[in-house]
Amino acid sequence: MKIHKYDTVIVGAGGAGMRAAIEATKRSRTAVLTKLYPTRSHTGAAQGGMAAALANVEEDNWEWHTFDTVKGGDYLVDQDAAEILAKEAIDAVLDLEKMGLPFNRTPDGTIDQRRFGGHSRNHGEAPVRRSCYAADRTGHMILQTLYQNCVKEGVEFFNEFYVLDQLITEVDGVKHSAGVVAYELATGEIHVFQAKAVIYASGGTGKFFKVTSNAHTLTGDGQAACYRRGLPLEDMEFFQFHPTGIWRMGILLTEGARGEGGILRNKDGERFMEKYAPVMKDLASRDVVSRSIYTEIREGRGCGPEGDHVYLDLTHLPPEQLDAKLPDITEFARTYLGIEPYTDPIPIQPTAHYAMGGIPTNVEGEVLADNTTVVPGLYAAGEVACVSVHGANRLGTNSLLDINVFGKRSGIAAARYAAENDFVELPEDPAAFVQEQVERLRNSTGSERVADLRAELQETMDANVMVFRTEQTIKTAVEKIAELRERYKNVAIQDKGKRFNTDLLEAIELGNLLDLAEVMAVSALARKESRGGHYREDYPNRDDVNFMRHTMAYREVGADGSDSVRLDYKPVVTTRYQPMERKY
Amino acid sequence: MATPTLEKVEAESAASPYITVTFRIRRFNPEVSDTAEWQDFQIEIDPKERVLDGLHKIKWDLDGTLTFRRSCAHGICGSDAMRINGKNRLACKTLIKDINPEKPITIEAIKGLTVMKDLVVDMEPFFQAYRDVMPFLVTKGNEPTRERRQSPEDRERFDDTTKCILCAACTSSCPVFWNDGQYFGPAAIVNAHRFIFDSRDEAGEQRLEILNDKDGVWRCRTTFNCTDACPRGIEVTKAIQEVKRALITRRF
Structure with missing residues (x-):
C-alpha cells in the first residue's frame, strides 16, 4: 500500500474532471485519478452541442434558457442553480473557444448555433438556435480541448487508477472528507490518497441498462463509493432515455x-x-x-x-x-x-442515456450529507452529481454545459477550500475496506458469474424501470435486484492475478451497479406520480402537492449487518417560475 | 404493462443468424509465462456483431483472464485498437462479416509499444510523443472579450486532423516507428498539424522546429500504412506531407 498526499484529488477525467483540474491545478497541488486514459472518457461520445444564449444567429437570452431548463426538468429543477447554469453558459462556451475548441462558424466567423430539443424562444414560442456545436463531435472536441489544456497546465494524472472507497473522518461530529482509496490496474497495488479536497467527476451509471448509449465503463463508481459511506443520493429514479x-x-x-x-x-x-x-x-x-x-x-x-x-x-x-x-x-x-x-x-x-440524479451538491459543487449540511472537503460535478439543474429530465446540450460550468466552479471551490484548511486525519487502517473487497473476490470460490448477474440485472432494468413503469413492474425489479445482490455475495472471478486484472474490476463495477439499481428502483417505487423521465402508468399525472420535492436516498445498515434504502425528501428551490402544465 | 423489450429469442432461434468463428488470440501474461502464445477460441456469434462483442463473449463466458481495453464500443474513445488479421483496427468498429469469418480471425496487440498483458500495451511513449508537440492553442496578447473570429474556410483547413481519437492505430502501423520508438509517429504529427493550420494559433514555427528534429517528420517514408489504419478516416499521410511542405516553405 502506498500513501500519497495532495491538496486536491479529482476522481475522473471526463469533461467535468478535466475542467475542474484546469482550475484546481493553477491553485493547489492536484492529482487526477482516472480509471481510463483521459481521452477515453465518455464526454467524447457526446455529439450535438453545448447550449448557451450567445444570440449569434438569432435573438436569445439567458432567461429564456433558464425557463426552458426548468420546464424541461418538469419543475423539479432547483431554479437558482438553473439560472447560474444559463448565465454562466456564455462564458463557459467562450472559455472553450479561447482554449482552442474548433466550433463550427457562421459566415461572419462567430460560433455557429443550431436548434435542439426543448430550447425555445420566449418561453416556448418556437425552437431557437442555442446549441454551439462542432459538427456532431462536440463532446469529442470538448474532451480533446480540455485534455490539451491539461497538458498545457501540467495537470498530474494517475491513469487507470480505480477509486473504490471514499474516506470519511468525523471532526467534532461533522463528517469530513479525508481522501480516497484507489486500485492501480497495472499492478494491483492499493493507493491511499490523503487530500484536503476531493472532487468526484466520475460520470454516470447507464450500464445497469441493456440498451444504452453509455460506455461499458459507466458503472456509477463515484455514486456507489459515497453512498456506501452513508452519504445520500438524490433523485436516482430520474433517468433519461434518449x-x-x-x-x-x-x-x-x-x-x-x-x-x-x-x-x-x-x-x-x-x-x-x-x-x-x-x-x-x-x-x-x-x-x-x-x-x-x-x-x-x-x-x-x-x-x-x-x-x-x-x-x-x-x-x-x-x-x-x-x-x-x-x-x-x-x-x-x-x-x-x-x-x-x-x-x-x-x-x-x-x-x-443519462442519470439526472446523483450525489447531491449545492451550486459550489459542495456535497451534501443531508438536506442542508455540507461535507467539508467533498465536491462533485457532472453526471455523477445532482445540483439539480436537470430536475426530472435534462435538456439536450445542457450536460456539456453542466460539466463546464460546475466543473469549473467545483475546481475553484475545492482549491480554495484546500488553501484555507488543513488535512484531516485518515481513518484507522484506511485501505481496509478495499483490501478486503479485492482479496475476497480474488479468493472467492463461489459459483456465480459476473456476466450472468450483469445480464440478468440489465434485463430486469430494461423490462421494468424503463420509459414506462408501474407499481407492479418496479416491484418486480426490486425483488430481482435483491435476489441478484444476494447472489453477488457468491460471485467468483477467474483471473487471480495482480497485473491488469480487468476481471476483478468488472466484478467490483457490477457490485456498484447492483447497489445503485436498488436505490433507483426503491426511489421510483415511492414516487407515485409521473414527472419528466419518471413515468408511472398507474399515476400518469404530475402531483405537485405531494411530490414536487427531491428524493434523498440513504443506505441504512441494520444491527445484523444487512442494508436497505431509506428515503427522505428535500424541497425544490423555486425562484421565478411557478409550475405549469408542460406542453411542447 | 412494461416497456416493450426486444427479447425475441425463440423467434430468432428458428432461423439462427449465429455462426461459429475461431478467434486466434496472441496471449501474454508475464505473471504466468515469459513467452507469448497463440490461443484459439471458438464462439457462436452473429456476423453482424463486432470483433469486440466476440472478445467479450470469450472474456465473459470462456476465459475471464483475457485482457483488453475498451470503453465506448462505437469508435469514439480509442481504447481498443488492435491488430486484427494483420491490420490495425478498432475492435468495436470491425464487424465479423467484414473480415472473412470462414478462417480463424487473428487478434494481437498493436506493434511497437511494449505488451503488458494480452492485448494491452504501454501507451505512455505514445502519449509522451503527443505531449511533446505542444498539442494546445498558443496565442499572444490580450484575449478578446468575445470569441476569436475564424472564417468557415479557415476552420475547414484543419478539420480533418481534429477528428483524431489518439487510439494509436496509425503510429503502431508505421514501419519506421516499429524500428525506432524515438520517432514521433503519425499521431503526434497529426495533432501538431491540427494546431499549425489553425488560423488562431501563433506557435506554428515552434511546432515545426520540434518536428524538424531527426526523429521528426523527415523519418516518414510515405508508406500510407497510417492512412489505411486510421479508424476516423483521417488522411494521415497527407497531413504529414503538409507539415513537411510547411517546413520547407515556412508558409502555413
Whole structure:
C-alpha cells in the first residue's frame, strides 16, 4: 500500500474532471485519478452541442434558457442553480473557444448555433438556435480541448487508477472528507490518497441498462463509493432515455439530427410527433419524444417485422448537409446497420442515456450529507452529481454545459477550500475496506458469474424501470435486484492475478451497479406520480402537492449487518417560475 | 404493462443468424509465462456483431483472464485498437462479416509499444510523443472579450486532423516507428498539424522546429500504412506531407 498526499484529488477525467483540474491545478497541488486514459472518457461520445444564449444567429437570452431548463426538468429543477447554469453558459462556451475548441462558424466567423430539443424562444414560442456545436463531435472536441489544456497546465494524472472507497473522518461530529482509496490496474497495488479536497467527476451509471448509449465503463463508481459511506443520493429514479439510439445497439444518434431537420416516422411514414407536440414536434423534450415512440410501438405502428422500432428519416436533407453537420452519426448507420442515410431511414429506439440524479451538491459543487449540511472537503460535478439543474429530465446540450460550468466552479471551490484548511486525519487502517473487497473476490470460490448477474440485472432494468413503469413492474425489479445482490455475495472471478486484472474490476463495477439499481428502483417505487423521465402508468399525472420535492436516498445498515434504502425528501428551490402544465 | 423489450429469442432461434468463428488470440501474461502464445477460441456469434462483442463473449463466458481495453464500443474513445488479421483496427468498429469469418480471425496487440498483458500495451511513449508537440492553442496578447473570429474556410483547413481519437492505430502501423520508438509517429504529427493550420494559433514555427528534429517528420517514408489504419478516416499521410511542405516553405 502506498500513501500519497495532495491538496486536491479529482476522481475522473471526463469533461467535468478535466475542467475542474484546469482550475484546481493553477491553485493547489492536484492529482487526477482516472480509471481510463483521459481521452477515453465518455464526454467524447457526446455529439450535438453545448447550449448557451450567445444570440449569434438569432435573438436569445439567458432567461429564456433558464425557463426552458426548468420546464424541461418538469419543475423539479432547483431554479437558482438553473439560472447560474444559463448565465454562466456564455462564458463557459467562450472559455472553450479561447482554449482552442474548433466550433463550427457562421459566415461572419462567430460560433455557429443550431436548434435542439426543448430550447425555445420566449418561453416556448418556437425552437431557437442555442446549441454551439462542432459538427456532431462536440463532446469529442470538448474532451480533446480540455485534455490539451491539461497538458498545457501540467495537470498530474494517475491513469487507470480505480477509486473504490471514499474516506470519511468525523471532526467534532461533522463528517469530513479525508481522501480516497484507489486500485492501480497495472499492478494491483492499493493507493491511499490523503487530500484536503476531493472532487468526484466520475460520470454516470447507464450500464445497469441493456440498451444504452453509455460506455461499458459507466458503472456509477463515484455514486456507489459515497453512498456506501452513508452519504445520500438524490433523485436516482430520474433517468433519461434518449429517443434516438440505434435499434438494439443503443448507440447514440444525436438530437442534432432532428435539429438539422430530421423527422421521426412510424411504419405508415407518418410524422407522429405532430400529434404529441404540435409546436416543437420532433424537438420536444426527450422524455416526451421517448414516450411517444413507445406509444407508437405499443399501438402497433412500430416498424420492422416485429414492430419494435421507428425510423429517423434524414433522406430529405441534402447529402452535403449530412456530410458537413452529421458526419459521425451517418457513418455509424453505415458501419453498424449497413444503411445509407442519404436514401434510407435509420431504425431507432430509445436508449438509456443519462442519470439526472446523483450525489447531491449545492451550486459550489459542495456535497451534501443531508438536506442542508455540507461535507467539508467533498465536491462533485457532472453526471455523477445532482445540483439539480436537470430536475426530472435534462435538456439536450445542457450536460456539456453542466460539466463546464460546475466543473469549473467545483475546481475553484475545492482549491480554495484546500488553501484555507488543513488535512484531516485518515481513518484507522484506511485501505481496509478495499483490501478486503479485492482479496475476497480474488479468493472467492463461489459459483456465480459476473456476466450472468450483469445480464440478468440489465434485463430486469430494461423490462421494468424503463420509459414506462408501474407499481407492479418496479416491484418486480426490486425483488430481482435483491435476489441478484444476494447472489453477488457468491460471485467468483477467474483471473487471480495482480497485473491488469480487468476481471476483478468488472466484478467490483457490477457490485456498484447492483447497489445503485436498488436505490433507483426503491426511489421510483415511492414516487407515485409521473414527472419528466419518471413515468408511472398507474399515476400518469404530475402531483405537485405531494411530490414536487427531491428524493434523498440513504443506505441504512441494520444491527445484523444487512442494508436497505431509506428515503427522505428535500424541497425544490423555486425562484421565478411557478409550475405549469408542460406542453411542447 | 412494461416497456416493450426486444427479447425475441425463440423467434430468432428458428432461423439462427449465429455462426461459429475461431478467434486466434496472441496471449501474454508475464505473471504466468515469459513467452507469448497463440490461443484459439471458438464462439457462436452473429456476423453482424463486432470483433469486440466476440472478445467479450470469450472474456465473459470462456476465459475471464483475457485482457483488453475498451470503453465506448462505437469508435469514439480509442481504447481498443488492435491488430486484427494483420491490420490495425478498432475492435468495436470491425464487424465479423467484414473480415472473412470462414478462417480463424487473428487478434494481437498493436506493434511497437511494449505488451503488458494480452492485448494491452504501454501507451505512455505514445502519449509522451503527443505531449511533446505542444498539442494546445498558443496565442499572444490580450484575449478578446468575445470569441476569436475564424472564417468557415479557415476552420475547414484543419478539420480533418481534429477528428483524431489518439487510439494509436496509425503510429503502431508505421514501419519506421516499429524500428525506432524515438520517432514521433503519425499521431503526434497529426495533432501538431491540427494546431499549425489553425488560423488562431501563433506557435506554428515552434511546432515545426520540434518536428524538424531527426526523429521528426523527415523519418516518414510515405508508406500510407497510417492512412489505411486510421479508424476516423483521417488522411494521415497527407497531413504529414503538409507539415513537411510547411517546413520547407515556412508558409502555413
